[in-house]
Amino acid sequence: MAFHTSNPSCSDSSSVSCKSNIHHYGPEDHPNLSPNGHLLVAVFLGVIGSLGFFNNLLVLVLFCKYKVLRSPINMLLMNISLSDLMVCILGTPFSFAASTQGRWLLGEAGCIWYGFANTLFGTVSLVSLAVLSYERYCTMLRSTEADMTNYRKAWIGILVSWVYSLFWTLPPLFGWSKYGPEGPGTTCSVNWHSRDLNNTSYIVCLFVFCLALPFAVIVYCYGRLLFAIKQVSAVSKGAGRAREQRVLIMIIVMVVCFLLCWLPYGVMALVATFGKPGLIPPSASIIPSVLAKSSTVYNPIIYIFMNKQFNRCFTALIQCNDTPQVSSKKSSSKTTKICLNARRLPDNFTPNVTSNRPPSSEAEKEDETSNSHTKNFNNQPAKMLIAHYTA
Template identity: 60%
Template sequence: MVVESGNLNFSTEDSSGTNLSANDSVRDTLMSREQSELGRTGHTVVAVFLGVIFLLGFLSNLFVLLVFARFQVLRTPINLILLNICVSDMLVCIFGTPFSFAASLYGRWLIGAHGCKWYGFANSLFGIVSLVSLAILSYERYSTILCYTKADPSDYKKAWLAIAGAWLYSLVWTVPPFFGWSSYGPEGPGTTCSVQWHQRSSRNISYVTCLFIFCLLLPLLLMMFCYGKILFAVRGVAKINQSSAQRRETHVLVMVVSMVSCYLLCWMPYGVVALLATFGQVGLVSPTTSIVPSILAKSSTFLNPVIYGLLNNQVLPGLRELWVRASRQPHPPHPAQQPSGWP
């Protein structure tokens, strides 16, 4: 997903200009980027990374989706939020990575100015849905484990409202560039498209600031608060029961560190580079430099299903059964029948 950052030599005119002039600006930039500073070798290296990310992201999300489709017992309300994360990441793999992969192979953007805008919008939309869903998932676990909220496995209304809220929230922050509050266009060496972070107009600066606070920083703070509370609670129990509780504490600690570290690794460099491109000195973030955080952000499409799905104690038995059935074993194991609030 995803939102990507870069620094290009666009005009700094206010985005209140006509759509025609905006389209001409995007088209001119795309044409001027045909000879990129990356060179043939650089574009090839980027294409290899994007190809690996696409393959791993598509397969890992597909495996998780197949397990949920095969085993109805896994479709608990809280797991629907996990499923929503996999769906948004899969959409990035389908509608985002292949286009940037092809553009890197050719060294230029291939689907025109309008395609560039829709690419930027779609990947921003799916990426923010994934980030917000991660924060919602952390809060649901917090409320279930620490607030003594009894989880009703038959009540899906709350989960569906949370999923709908995540998509609506993302739309609220990704539609405005079509109406003049910032804009979508080429970034980096011209092989991807996203919000035009580098523009110094007041509208663009205010949009980038709001996007960083409400779509990156707030979800991170919510995750850290919820998982931190859960970790302290588990450690408190471990002091009373020194056997199984300590193993539980270790498991939760590994999961919390993995979740927060994955979030920081994939998204914080992206957000920092976007802020530097917006508020820093002109030319501080070069097109080549912006490629690294962009690739890290896209890597979330396969890290998320690994951490939240394939390492989940509920999903793994189902995945093993699918593997055994594919190998034509006569007596495959069955997944756990009692869902839990924590993987």
Template identity: 55%
Template sequence: MVLVLAMQNDSGIYNLSLGDTRSPPGLSRTAHTLVAVLLGFILVQGSLYNSLVLLIFVKFEAVRTPINMILLNISISDLLVCLFGTPFSFAASVSGGWLIGHQGCKWYGFCNSLFGIVSLVSLSMLSYERYLTVLKCQKVDASNYRKAWLCIIGSWLYSLLWTTPPLFGWSSYGLESSGTTCSVVWHSKSQNNVSYIVCLFLFCLVLPLLLMIFSYGHIVKVIRGQMGRINLSTAQKREHHLLFMVLCMITCYLFCWMPYGLVSLITTFGKPGIISPTVGIVPSILAKSSTCVNPLIYIFMNKQFYRCFVTLLKCESEPHDSEATNNSRQSKELQIKDNGKSIQSRFHQPRKDTASSVTKHQKLTLVVNYIDYR
């Protein structure tokens, strides 16, 4: 039985039959080939990077901290996109048309939306968790996984809250104008569809972005304020590293997801055909590229993961921590308070029975303890 899908694009209504691999109007064979190459690259790189993250988690116990569990959740959701989403759009681009029918299109649209929103929400939760950690100025309890599991479960439930309604009548999933990918039916002008798209844009794209900007903005402010009072070269390097990471995080978020959201809104509220299939496929590819970008930014810029990655390449059993210091010497903790916030510092006490105690100038060692938020 032939399944016929009706869809509207800038050329009007066209039918796409199951097994019909012809290019839909407005998308050339050359464009399909280029999209297939890009999706193939994203599929291979995304699967490789995220699988490597999972391998590091399995092999090295040092990275299994509560906050890194949120990073693991991001990698799992990105890997699921690579396994259950990208291969079908890649095959459709190679053949020039959708291959697995209407029900397969709904399944594809639901899965990609679910995994994508899980990744976005997890990124915002990660930023807020780092913000709370730096704000409290205290060490994280590495044995307490309760909050991490709440964040992980919460991200999946929140994503399900916004991705299941199209399956039950509030909007719907269908083919995009390119004919090779499926998502929410952006082009429908009905009140039912428009209300869902507005809510999806606000609560699943704008809200996570605002939370990230708020959290990382305050982290930079707090760290800059603390490091400004302690003129240490190491601290300055950490501050510069933080600024670079924050810039990369927010820039990559905007680069991968904001074009998709904006094009979707233009398609929903603009004139029919204002976004051509060729232009419309670009934001979809950028959104899928986040499966490659996230591991590089959020995982391999993390020193713990990087050391374990190098150890894995060298086929060694344990990573070498060059920054680890032995603080078991006798020390006196001193609270330096400033505007209600404290920085833990330690002043080394020289032994009285040593020869150095009679010298005029005694050496003072200051070790600043603060959270490594990376």
């Protein structure tokens, strides 16, 4: 965003280097945001930082205390909580303090560090959400049981999220774009304002590979999962339909929250880079930044506390129990398998819907016996195995 300086030789007024002769970013440099505006931003950042810190710290405490939560897919959830917690520790408190004073307080070096750290942890969170959706997609559609003791893929996913994020957030430290003040001067990020090729090329790459690509992976993976669950509901009108509705709501909430928090920030970056100068005033540009930071609050709520396993462990923690209560519904912790044709299904085909629990009645035994004859069809050995964990 544009910043006015006293140095007329600086063609890029938002650059940190143009402000190297200024000891702080005072409110006189940002007249578009009033003291009350700064105070309002500080209140929002204080609430977001406090809730985000508490929620993500609680998630990590539960994960460390209860061994039942230490599954490979939960490792990815811990990675998201860790990156969000780092934002709440290394990012939000400094922007909160700056908003209370109406100016950036840590100087040029602090601004660069803040911009790098927040961009890194935010990108790790975004990429981890995409890796999580892909892992869920593979778990539900692969042809074998989920191995709950194989942590290799989870560690690879975590490593990929950090290496990939570092690959795209380190360049501004070495000359490809730069980190500097944004909005009303109380936060720092990538230099969105500069119009030179060096900066615009980085902004485009950052938008494509760190926002658009993770979002595309999330939409594709969860869309395929929803389609698979629709096949279940076509067979089981009761439980299958209810499961479809629950998963549909969960997916809609995840996608909407993702877009609500990150799309405004991405659009603001593109408009500031390619749009008419001054189109987005500093007073309005702070809103996308606050929305992006709010992801630290909703991520643990949507992805973790809506999970029944974490709910039971949280209840046990409140009650000072070392062992969480086991669900009374035996089927809730089991795996549902549905074998579907990898290409197409005949009109009279009925998918095999079984559970890894023993049949509870003679009727169920008869159903399983009759359905077992439909595993192979059309001489096509390829299958898809859908595993839905409700625990």
